Amino acid sequence: MYEGAVQDLIDELGHLPGVGPKSAQRIAFHLLVADEDEVKRLVDALVQVKSRVRFCAVCGNVAEAETCRICSDDRRDASLICVVEEPKDVVAVERTREFRGRYHVLGGAISPMEGVGPDDLSIAQLFTRLADGSVTEVIIATDPNLEGEATATYLARALGTMGVRVSRLASGLPVGGDLEYADEITLGRAFEGRRLIHA
Amino acid sequence: MPLYRDAAIVLRTHKLGEADRIITLLARERGLVRAVAKGVRRTKSKFGARLEPGMVVDAQLYEGRNLDTVTQVEVLAPYGEAIARDYDAWTAASAMLETAERLVEARESSRAQFFLLAGGLAALAGREHDAGLVLDAFLLRSLSVAGWAPSFRDCVRCGEPGPHKAFNVSAGGAVCPSCRTPGSAAPALATLALLGALLEGDWSSAEASEAVHRREGRGLVAAFLQWHLERGVRSLRLVERS
Numbered sequence: 143m144y145e146g147a148v149q150d151l152i153d154e155l156g157h158l159p160g161v162g163p164k165s166a167q168r169i170a171f172h173l174l175v176a177d178e179d180e181v182k183r184l185v186d187a188l189v190q191v192k193s194r195v196r197f198c199a200v201c202g203n204v205a206e207a208e209t210c211r212i213c214s215d216d217r218r219d220a221s222l223i224c225v226v227e228e229p230k231d232v233v234a235v236e237r238t239r240e241f242r243g244r245y246h247v248l249g250g251a252i253s254p255m256e257g258v259g260p261d262d263l264s265i266a267q268l269f270t271r272l273a274d275g276s277v278t279e280v281i282i283a284t285d286p287n288l289e290g291e292a293t294a295t296y297l298a299r300a301l302g303t304m305g306v307r308v309s310r311l312a313s314g315l316p317v318g319g320d321l322e323y324a325d326e327i328t329l330g331r332a333f334e335g336r337r338l339i340h341a
Numbered sequence: 342m343p344l345y346r347d348a349a350i351v352l353r354t355h356k357l358g359e360a361d362r363i364i365t366l367l368a369r370e371r372g373l374v375r376a377v378a379k380g381v382r383r384t385k386s387k388f389g390a391r392l393e394p395g396m397v398v399d400a401q402l403y404e405g406r407n408l409d410t411v412t413q414v415e416v417l418a419p420y421g422e423a424i425a426r427d428y429d430a431w432t433a434a435s436a437m438l439e440t441a442e443r444l445v446e447a448r449e450s451s452r453a454q455f456f457l458l459a460g461g462l463a464a465l466a467g468r469e470h471d472a473g474l475v476l477d478a479f480l481l482r483s484l485s486v487a488g489w490a491p492s493f494r495d496c497v498r499c500g501e502p503g504p505h506k507a508f509n510v511s512a513g514g515a516v517c518p519s520c521r522t523p524g525s526a527a528p529a530l531a532t533l534a535l536l537g538a539l540l541e542g543d544w545s546s547a548e549a550s551e552a553v554h555r556r557e558g559r560g561l562v563a564a565f566l567q568w569h570l571e572r573g574v575r576s577l578r579l580v581e582r583s
Contacts, residue, residue, distance in 0.1 A: 160358050160359065252579075253435075254431075254432050254435035254436065254439075254575065254576035254578075254579040254580070255353055255394075255435050255438065255439050255575060255576050256575070257575040257578070257579075259578070259579040286384075287389075287393055288393040288394055288395065288421050288422070288424075288425040288431075289394075291422075291425040291426065292425045292428060292431040295425065295426055295427065295428045295431065296428045299428060316384050316385050319385055323387060325387055325388070325389075325390045325391055325416075326416060326419075327390035327391065327416065327419055327422055328390050330422075
């Protein structure tokens with residue numbers, strides 16, 4: 143147990159996700175011996191992120207203005223919406239450079255055991271975006287786990303009445319892996335979603 | 342013996358660190374087990390798809406001081422995969438998994454609860470019956486296995502043969518006019534008959550019941566469950582019934 147400011151810093155760092163007491167202590171002592179400018183840059187970055195960053199009023203992604211960079215970009219295809227759980231999923235899809243539409247961030251997945259239902263996610267906002275009829279396809283890109291699958295099932299059922307095409311990201315074998323190591327559920331989904339390469 | 346193997350049902354998962362998960366299992370011989378599954382959130386994980394809620398697995402674990410560690414997993418029945426494709430079934434299954442977690446003790450054999458839950462999940466995955474009825478049947482039987490079997494016909498206090506028109510949650514079931522206390526509910530006789538059929542597994546009678554009696558029965562089951570668990574089951578609020 144340390145005293146005063148050092149212990150305060152360890153306690154605060156220990157509240158961060160994934161940072162245990164040992165890691166908090168290591169980071170605190172790194173900051174203690176670090177160059178003062180380096181620490182000031184870190185402090186500035188923390189203050190800036192709290193004061194400037196907010197959630198996009200349209201899609202729920204992180205933004206530094208009323209709307210995010212993607213929603214403000216006229217070159218993006220406004221007829222396609224990719225629905226994801228978290229802002230970090232937007233970054234993952236953007237890395238593919240395959241998708242040129244827009245996004246909608248739900249803010250999580252439906253999880254009855256955690257008390258998270260459809261009303262706790264931004265599903266109503268998604269319906270509002272679809273109301274004017276300009277969107278032709280909604281691509282559901284929730285996590286490939288059972289909560290993500292159940293959320294996709296719920297959305298598909300709810301969106302089915304709105305006359306919009308609803309698709310789900312394909313699920314299957316990871317590139318670079320060996321078939322023999324694939325589990326039966328992933329392999330089963332790969333068979334289910336197989337594509338024709340020669341008729 | 343630090344390394345052991347058991348059949349288990351995945352009840353719940355929690356994220357841990359960068360790519361791990363804490364898995365809560367209902368193991369056939371060991372009851373409630375909490376274990377770390379390392380790296381399961383990575384897309385190349387061999388376990389990830391197998392350790393999802395509702396999966397029945399054959400697992401090998403390494404016993405730890407607080408948490409065990411999953412070392413191998415094989416799927417025995419991938420019920421979760423089929424259930425997640427039906428939203429009503431998914432919400433019902435969530436309430437079943439949460440209830441099982443609350444009723445089973447850690448490190449105590451719970452074969453009856455294990456087989457009951459596996460049967461309930463199989464019924465949901467196979468779309469054998471209405472998901473809401475499967476849920477209510479599971480809740481009633483699960484409480485019975487835990488030692489709180491309700492009576493829906495004879496008086497639960499004096500044993501007077503029924504049917505009776507009053508139901509008292511704290512007493513544990515139907516009560517006759519002389520045993521009836523203030524606060525007893527007065528459900529329709531058909532509702533009590535439906536609940537009795539669900540408890541006994543008389544599916545032809547249960548399936549023939551009317552929506553109004555299913556709705557009333559659902560409320561009684563929820564109240565009975567909450568009384569014995571001493572707090573509500575969160576998933577019940579979100580159960581969708583068609």
